[in-house]
Amino acid sequence: MERLTSCWNCGKNTEQIHFCGSCSSLQPPATNYYDFFGFEHRLNLDPAALEDRFYRLSRRLHPDVYFRRSAREQQFSLDATAILNDGYRTLKNPISRAEYLLKEKGITASENGRQPPPELLEEVFELNEMLEELRQGDDSLRPQLEEAEQRFLKLRDEIDCRLQVEFELYDASGDRSRLLEVRSLLSRRRYIRNLIEEVERELVGA
Amino acid sequence: MSGLYQIDFGKPERVVGIDLGTTNSLAAFMDLTHPQVIPDAGGERLVPSLVSMAESGEMVVGNAARPLLIEHPERSVYSVKRLMGRGAADVGEEAALFPFRIAPESESVIRIELGERRFTPPEISALVLRQLKSNAEAYFNQPVNKAVITVPAYFNDAQRQATKDAGRIAGLDVLRLVNEPTAAALAYGLDKREEGTVAVYDLGGGTFDISILKLKDGIFEVLATNGDTHLGGDDIDNLLIRIALEDIQSEWGEDVAGSGEAVQRLRQAVIGAKERLSFAPFADIVFEYRGRQYRRRLERELFERLIAGIVDRTLGPCRACLKDAGLTPERIDEVVLVGGSTRIPLVRRAVETLFRARPHTELNPDEVVALGAAIQAGILSGEVEGKLLLDVTPLSLGIETMGGAVEKIILRNSTIPASATQTFTTAVDGQTNVLIHVLQGERELARDCRSLARFDLKGIEPLPAGMPRIEVRFLIDANGILNVTARDARTGKEQTVEVKPTYGLTDAQVEAMIDESIDHAEEDFQARQLMEARVQADHILAAVEKARQHDAYYGLSELEKQQIQDAVNQLMLAYHSDDYLLIRAQIDHLNGVTMKLAETMMNEAVRGALKGTRI
Ligand SMILES: [Zn+2]
Numbered sequence: 001m002e003r004l005t006s007c008w009n010c011g012k013n014t015e016q017i018h019f020c021g022s023c024s025s026l027q028p029p030a031t032n033y034y035d036f037f038g039f040e041h042r043l044n045l046d047p048a049a050l051e052d053r054f055y056r057l058s059r060r061l062h063p064d065v066y067f068r069r070s071a072r073e074q075q076f077s078l079d080a081t082a083i084l085n086d087g088y089r090t091l092k093n094p095i096s097r098a099e100y101l102l103k104e105k106g107i108t109a110s111e112n113g114r115q116p117p118p119e120l121l122e123e124v125f126e127l128n129e130m131l132e133e134l135r136q137g138d139d140s141l142r143p144q145l146e147e148a149e150q151r152f153l154k155l156r157d158e159i160d161c162r163l164q165v166e167f168e169l170y171d172a173s174g175d176r177s178r179l180l181e182v183r184s185l186l187s188r189r190r191y192i193r194n195l196i197e198e199v200e201r202e203l204v205g206a
Numbered sequence: 207m208s209g210l211y212q213i214d215f216g217k218p219e220r221v222v223g224i225d226l227g228t229t230n231s232l233a234a235f236m237d238l239t240h241p242q243v244i245p246d247a248g249g250e251r252l253v254p255s256l257v258s259m260a261e262s263g264e265m266v267v268g269n270a271a272r273p274l275l276i277e278h279p280e281r282s283v284y285s286v287k288r289l290m291g292r293g294a295a296d297v298g299e300e301a302a303l304f305p306f307r308i309a310p311e312s313e314s315v316i317r318i319e320l321g322e323r324r325f326t327p328p329e330i331s332a333l334v335l336r337q338l339k340s341n342a343e344a345y346f347n348q349p350v351n352k353a354v355i356t357v358p359a360y361f362n363d364a365q366r367q368a369t370k371d372a373g374r375i376a377g378l379d380v381l382r383l384v385n386e387p388t389a390a391a392l393a394y395g396l397d398k399r400e401e402g403t404v405a406v407y408d409l410g411g412g413t414f415d416i417s418i419l420k421l422k423d424g425i426f427e428v429l430a431t432n433g434d435t436h437l438g439g440d441d442i443d444n445l446l447i448r449i450a451l452e453d454i455q456s457e458w459g460e461d462v463a464g465s466g467e468a469v470q471r472l473r474q475a476v477i478g479a480k481e482r483l484s485f486a487p488f489a490d491i492v493f494e495y496r497g498r499q500y501r502r503r504l505e506r507e508l509f510e511r512l513i514a515g516i517v518d519r520t521l522g523p524c525r526a527c528l529k530d531a532g533l534t535p536e537r538i539d540e541v542v543l544v545g546g547s548t549r550i551p552l553v554r555r556a557v558e559t560l561f562r563a564r565p566h567t568e569l570n571p572d573e574v575v576a577l578g579a580a581i582q583a584g585i586l587s588g589e590v591e592g593k594l595l596l597d598v599t600p601l602s603l604g605i606e607t608m609g610g611a612v613e614k615i616i617l618r619n620s621t622i623p624a625s626a627t628q629t630f631t632t633a634v635d636g637q638t639n640v641l642i643h644v645l646q647g648e649r650e651l652a653r654d655c656r657s658l659a660r661f662d663l664k665g666i667e668p669l670p671a672g673m674p675r676i677e678v679r680f681l682i683d684a685n686g687i688l689n690v691t692a693r694d695a696r697t698g699k700e701q702t703v704e705v706k707p708t709y710g711l712t713d714a715q716v717e718a719m720i721d722e723s724i725d726h727a728e729e730d731f732q733a734r735q736l737m738e739a740r741v742q743a744d745h746i747l748a749a750v751e752k753a754r755q756h757d758a759y760y761g762l763s764e765l766e767k768q769q770i771q772d773a774v775n776q777l778m779l780a781y782h783s784d785d786y787l788l789i790r791a792q793i794d795h796l797n798g799v800t801m802k803l804a805e806t807m808m809n810e811a812v813r814g815a816l817k818g819t820r821i
Contacts, residue, residue: 055422055423055425058425058594059425059594062594062596062684063623063683064382064585064586064594064595064684067587067588068587068588078623078681078683078684081623081684082624082625082681083625085596085620085621085622085623085624086620086624086625086626088621089620089621
């Protein structure tokens with residue numbers, strides 16, 4: 001993203017992120033996580049490179065380093081570090097990273113996360129019945145539930161594989177239709193994750 | 207008061223690290239390359255976190271308060287850390303075990319009654335901090351106004367805020383609150399290994415913390431933390447006291463639980479036995495009261511069975527912490543033990559079994575946290591380079607939504623500073639206020655979480671319902687304390703936010719306490735200066751008296767002798783005034799008029815010495 005502002009300290013125009021190119025004073029932080037870390041806006045990110053960048057930026061931006069500086073730079077440092085930490089959390093996890101990029105590209109999450117994917121409809125009905133009976137104290141269904149959980153975990157892994165493929169296709173082409181595919185995979189994944197959590201809660205709680 | 211605090215000795219400003227503990231507190235500083243504990247004038251390193259009000263109304267702190275705890279338990283406060291940031295409802299039945307009374311109006315802040323006066327926990331803690339501050343000032347012979355203070359990692363916002371308030375009331379600029387386990391990791395210097403995963407198990411007097419850190423090239427990144435701010439050595443003491451009280455009742459046919467003095471004597475007896483049991487296979491609880499003696503031998507085996515439940519309560523948080531860090535016990539490279547209660551062999555065994563690693567115990571578990579705080583102070587002042595702590599918030603932050611549910615906006619174990627932005631609007635036409643209820647905790651419903659504060663967004667432009675867009679930014683700073691700012695998203699204008707803390711003091715209350723304590727601080731400072739000036743006067747008067755026996759004195763002119771006598775008289779007069787500046791001035795004067803005498807004596811001494819060397 002283009003960024004051209006004048007430095008609060010020396011007034012010169014600066015294209016650099018974080019620090020002024022002329023006087024090297026700390027600048028108001030960029031708010032986009034990709035820009036902040038200096039990464040291309042891609043769905044795939046190398047975790048080691050991300051961590052490395054996170055540590056290096058922490059050393060340069062953290063409030064500890066700005067203790068004896070101006071109040072203004074201290075405030076920038078606090079704001080910047082909050083964005084750094086929030087961004088690291090978001091970009092580290094592939095799912096939240098994809099959600100972030102979709103949002104940035106103006107593709108809002110679909111409401112489908114609450115609707116069961118059509119091909120799972122029957123299975124979800126069956127599961128709900130089993131959960132209901134388990135809640136009423138019928139422990140004999142436990143093995144079946146555990147089996148169901150395994151199936152869902154497998155489904156989730158399959159979605160993760162498909163997501164990985166879509167990530168690569170999008171990164172190579174920048175094709176927006178890939179993002180729509182990512183969105184629908186994410187909403188299915190969310191639904192399945194909720195099912196797994198529910199089953200786990202019941203299995204532990206029962 | 208200005209001037210007094212600005213005495214410049216040409217020394218760099220000192221930032222001290224303070225461990226404000228449940229049982230003991232201490233301060234440390236960076237001595238070039240290593241942190242060092244700051245002892246008091248008597249060489250004691252720990253200051254008991256104990257405050258008593260003497261009959262004169264004077265507040266007595268630390269070791270000096272020990273006898274008062276026995277004589278006047280109802281006017282003594284210990285373990286006040288357990289009351290920080292809490293309301294009366296949180297303390298519940300525990301209040302019965304404290305010797306002091308809690309005033310009825312204590313819903314949002316506990317008020318401790320001592321004699322005619324009432325104190326909040328931050329004010330009591332401030333007295334302990336003030337003692338540490340004055341010990342440090344005496345040690346460095348210069349004012350100390352800045353500190354890094356440690357808190358349990360699992361402290362919530364209100365408990366952190368209360369600690370910061372205590373620092374402010376004590377006249378300290380609290381540069382940073384650091385989590386105790388993180389400070390301990392820093393003190394151990396485990397970053398010497400380039401990369402690794404460390405678990406810090408911290409069982410203190412009243413709080414328990416577990417933190418898991420990733421270390422890499424001087425960066426201490428906390429991956430997860432967990433704990434219980436109401437679990438520690440105090441619980442073991444209370445358990446033993448309850449058992450002993452029952453025992454005494456059946457043996458003596460008398461219940462002594464109602465006597466504050468008896469309970470405090472018994473407390474000391476069980477603490478003594480507990481401490482000895484860490485090294486010996488058995489120990490005797492010996493309790494004497496009104497001419498009768500109770501003695502009970504406690505075998506370590508029985509002791510361990512009694513406290514097993516308490517030790518077990520630490521393991522749940524440890525497992526949860528591992529899970530949050532996404533690690534199995536095998537992945538932990540090193541384990542560090544912190545807090546006096548980790549001297550108990552059963553605790554060590556439990557930790558060793560869980561983490562499958564032999565824990566580090568090289569550093570004194572009572573001192574390691576303060577040493578780490580001193581290193582963090584050094585990081586902030588620029589003395590220590592290359593190390594950086596990245597800590598996390600222990601509890602999720604949420605806002606109450608319709609129907610009493612909680613929407614989490616910053617999840618627990620998020621690296622701090624952390625932030626979240628939410629947009630709020632109005633529900634009815636022309637509405638100008640929006641109230642946001644902020645909570646901390648992991649549960650789904652607001653009533654099961656800890657209410658933190660209500661934020662009142664004021665002065666919203668009256669518009670049809672749903673039209674205003676108020677962007678609220680929640681920021682947890684590096685101290686783990688929440689800051690809230692708001693702006694009108696349409697106009698970009700800053701919005702006023704009024705904070706109503708659920709637990710704790712308002713800013714205005716803290717300001718009033720600071721004002722009050724500055725008056726006292728002034729008195730304290732004057733008293734200390736006066737005492738020091740008198741000591742100095744004693745020295746010089748004694749020296750002059752001795753010099754008058756010297757041959758050199760008889761060599762002085764009558765005028766010179768008279769001048770010395772006058773100066774001595776004037777110093778004696780000043781001596782009994784309250785004016786230390788006057789005493790100092792008279793000391794200087796006396797020094798001036800005795801200069802020649804001193805030189806003559808010195809020369810003769812040198813000549814004498816030279817004579818002695820001649821063969
Ligand atoms: Zn500049």
